[in-house]
């Protein structure tokens with residue numbers, strides 16, 4: 422982990438909220454190239470359909486697909502939680518369904534981070550009922566410590582420590598998704614954002 426020494430006013434406000442960088446932009450991009458190469462090899466002649474859940478996966482999916490060298494298609498789902506209780510069970514409401522039918526298709530389901538695995542499990546069960554030819558998961562980040570359901574993850578970028586991180590699609594109250602690296606927020610930011618006005 423590298424300490425953030427950014428203090429200059431020329432640096433963006435977002436970066437100034439970061440305590441330390443956990444995975445650098447260069448490390449992320451290098452790993453994505455490797456994943457793209459593997460997927461291109463594994464899915465030769467299969468015209469895979471890549472599916473992502475908005476919004477966190479946007480950054481990873483865009484970079485990954487530019488590293489895949491075979492023909493492919495892409496589609497998105499959007500989900501929202503019903504309630505805290507439902508969220509704890511991984512039950513989500515589909516607010517945007519796929520545009521492309523997936524029956525008989527080779528699906529690569531792309532995730533930003535798998536934590537408990539509950540959300541992913543729920544979505545995969547939904548997709549499997551639509552009878553794709555195959556479905557495999559590609560996640561950039563894997564947080565194994567909190568896993569409640571064992572799920573086969575075919576392609577994994579990095580294992581993440583058991584800490585709340587932001588950047589590269591991962592947000593804190595909708596902020597920080599556009600940071601090109603993965604970092605830890607300063608505790609003063611977390612306190613500032615959670616204390617009443």
Ligand code: 5GP
Nearest residue numbers: 534535536537538539540584585586591592
């Ligand atoms: P789970 O696997 O627990 O059902 O849910 C995974 C979701 O939790 C991810 O899609 C992401 O939205 C959120 N998540 C898990 N860990 C982190 C983290 O460290 N930072 C952020 N920003 N979101 C996280």
